Amino acid sequence: MDTGTLLSFLALDLMLVCVPGADWAYAISAGLRGRSVAPAVGGLVAGYALHTVLAAAGLAVLVAGSPVLLTALTVAGAGYLVWLGWSVLRRPGTPGADRDAPREGAGRAFRRGAVISGLNPKGLLLYLSVLPQFLVTGDGAHLPVAAQTVVMGLAHMACCAAVYLTVGVAARAVLGARPAAARAVVRTSGAAMLGIGALLLVQRLALL
Structure with missing residues (x-):
């Protein structure tokens, strides 16, 4: 894998992220809602x-x-998103209001993030259709296909970490002092x- 190929992948991947x-x-x-966005983003990256x-x-x-495995994966991921989205709508909270609550702890945030991205069928399709x-x-390969996959997977995780940390920190910085606006954004x-x-x-x- 040459540098040009990796940079091309990074450019496309960054746009998708x-x-x-x-x-x-x-x-x-x-x-x-949480103490820090880092555990949540770490969970997303782990997924x-x-x-x-x-x-x-x-x-x-x-x-x-x-079809059976893909359907099970999609249903599990979609069901979790529905449950989590409904939970957020029921208790939107305010910035830092639930800071000391166990359910907003770093471990819970990490696990939720890992489940969201780990069960996200779109993530699977990214690795199947884009990567x-x-x-x-063939003869032009300097690394085995599995090693190339790992390199580009790591590049994707780096893009996710950078973008999602920026999004979470920016949301907190901009809306942290605006409880009403923050609740609207959380909802x-x-x-x-x-x-x-x-x-x-x-x-x-619909495909069944």
Whole structure:
């Protein structure tokens, strides 16, 4: 893998990461509700580490080729997003208001983030449809395909960490002193998670 290929992948990947979705919604919500956005973002990155391992091991292709496994993954991820989005809508809170609550602890934030990205079918599709286009095979390959997959997976995780930390910290900095606006943004984030989860459920069930 040469530097040009890696930079091309990074440019495309960064654009994809910058498109708001469930990860953004969770980063914003965590930034406004928890002690620190870092554990939540760490969890999101850990979920993509799982996708990287699956892709490097060839298991991602197996999952994508099995309608039953892919449906189970989609339903589990979508159901969790719906539940989490509804929980946020019911208790939007205010910046720092739940700072000492156990449910807003670093461990819980990390686990939630890992589940959101780990069960996100869009993450799986990224590794199946985007990443393979940049893999070098044959005589021109300087690294095995699995090693190339790991390198690009790490690059994707770095992009996620940078973007989601920026989003969460910016949300806290801008809205931290505006409780009413912060609650509105948290509710919007919750509604986004709920809506994305519901859409994924409908799309997958429609294919059955």
